[in-house]
Amino acid sequence: MPRNLRVKNSTALIALMGGLLSLTTQASQAEISDGIIKIGILNDQSGPYSDLSGQGSVEAARLAIEEFGGTVAGAKVELVVGDHQNKADVGATKAREWFDREGVDAIADFSNSSVGLAVQGLAADRKKITLVAAASNAFTGASCSPYSTQWIYNSYSNGHGLANMLVKRGFDSWYLMTVDYAFGHAFSDDIRKTVMAAGKEVLGEVRFPLNSPDLSSYLIQAQGSRAEVVVAASAGSDMANTVKQAAEFGITPNQTLAAPAVFITDVHSMGLAQAQGLQFLTAFYWDRTDASREWANKFYERRGAMPTMTQAGVYSAVRHYLEAISASNSDDADVVAKKMRELPVNDMFIQGGSIREDGQVMHDMYLVEVKKPSDSEKPWDYYNVIDSVSASEAFQPLADSLCPLVNK
Incomplete structure (x- = not known):
């Protein structure tokens, strides 16, 4: 084969390999749909449940995001906050706005079952993730969703x-x-x-x-x-x-x-x-283990109060959600929900936990x-x-x- 032909073939092969590498990289990046993971904390910010959830849940979610350095699978993680005022219609309206206009991928907390059930149904229709910290058995019962998990307790x-x-x-x-x-x-x-x-x-x-x-x-x-x-x-x-x-x-x-x-x-x-x-x-009790004490003291430095089980549970839920995105390199709700159920739950809140097919997070009380x-x-x-x-x-x-x- 003439030398100039060999050079041309080598150049073409290098170009082809470079193109394939570029396509592979683009495909990997494209797994995160818009380049941002956006998580909403929707709860009672000013009413009777604001002490047990409220801004404390927001801070707990921030602590989880910070553990990932603010990014996951190469995408920035953003947090948005809403007050549902313990009204199902207010919560559903806010969730619809987040899903349809603001690109929110997952909503956590709720702390009110009527609000949570309204949003869980809406999220299922739009294939969005919900991380529930409310008490009704219906979340994992008749109203269960493949995109929802109930983290803390129920009736x-x-x-x-x-x-x-x-x-x-x-x-x-x-x-x-x-x-x-x-x-x-x-x-x-x-x-x-x-x-x-x-x-x-x-x-x-x-x-x-x-x-x-x-x-x-x-x-x-x-x-x-x-x-x-x-x-x-x-x-x-x-x-x-x-x-x-x-x-x-x-x-x-x-x-x-x-x-x-x-x-x-x-x-x-x-x-x-x-x-x-x-x-x-x-x-959850903040003073039960070394790990819970260490995390609770970080929380206390920011809030001036020890965390409730709801706030600790929101941290755990957000952290596990981000772990599933990292493990699957995707924010597609079907992929992430499946991965969440496959991965064990291990953190300062839950040790040796798992997620059942009905969305119930299994952990000791x-x-x-x-x-x-x-x-x-x-x-x-x-x-x-x-x-x-x-x-x-x-x-x-x-x-x-x-x-x-x-x-x-």
């Missing part, structure tokens, strides 16, 4: 799970103080079923209106029942009022007070003198009791961790799931 884990643990610890008789709307009913139903299935007694139940400032008449009935456990099946100010007024009536020295939905900010607000002895399940003031040795030193509850015990069996994605 089954904190209703059934709490009752199951206390029954095992020898409590035989129960009385339910239930806030009269869907949230309270869901928890009281799960508790009642669990207690009765164990052959124990529910001696009575009283239901009271949402945001009731004076619970004295209801507490007198609970006290008169002589039940070993009085359950405050409520949250927020209703739960706090129940705990405070139970202490004033002298109920808690003689009867154990339990509640299915308690956050460390609630205990901080009530104070140990009134909250002491309260028992509940939590997915912890039975805790609020300390006496004399037992607290430092700021935010509020809980004694009494026992752990395995994921398989805490969450509804997959065989009982109403999720249509589950193969039974």
Whole structure:
């Protein structure tokens, strides 16, 4: 072959290889659709749930993003924030705007089930990811979505799970103080079923209106029942009022007070003198492990408060979402959702966790009791961790799931 022909062929081969390399690089970059990963934190920024989520969840998400250096798979990660005002229509409108106009890829938190369910349905239609930190079982039940995961707790884990643990610890008789709307009913139903299935007694139940400032008449009935456990099946100010007024009536020295939905900010607000002895399940306590302490102290430097389980869960959810993008080199929702379910969940919030096909994030829960003031040795030193509850015990069996994605 003439030398000049060999040179031409070599040049052509080099050009071809360069072109193929360029196409490969472009294809790799094209996996991130618009060159930006945009995550929304949609929660209560100013109302009754703002302490347990609010700006604290925003900061938790930032900490997760910072662990990746602000980029993943070569794309910049951006955070946007919205206040749903605990209104489903407001939350859905904001989510629609984010999805359709602003290119948001995933939304995390919610902290309100009605808002979360509205957005989860919208996100499924648009093939967007939702990372849920709200309590309804419907997120992984009849309303489940292949693009959604529920991270922290639900009415089954904190209703059934709490009752199951206390029954095992020898409590035989129960009385339910239930806030009269869907949230309270869901928890009281799960508790009642669990207690009765164990052959124990529910001696009575009283239901009271949402945001009731004076619970004295209801507490007198609970006290008169002589039940070993009085359950405050409520949250927020209703739960706090129940705990405070139970202490004033002298109920808690003689009867154990339990509640299915308690956050460390609630205990901080009530104070140990009134909250002491309260028992509940939590997915996270900042002072439980070296890793949780290290992360919580970073959070505290920014917020001046220790993180709630919701805020810690938002960190974990955002971190795992970014890990899935990094592992798959894609922000396509089908690809990322599949990868999220394939990868184990390991961080300061969850150790050895996994995501089921119905979207339930499987992790251990912890039975805790609020300390006496004399037992607290430092700021935010509020809980004694009494026992752990395995994921398989805490969450509804997959065989009982109403999720249509589950193969039974």
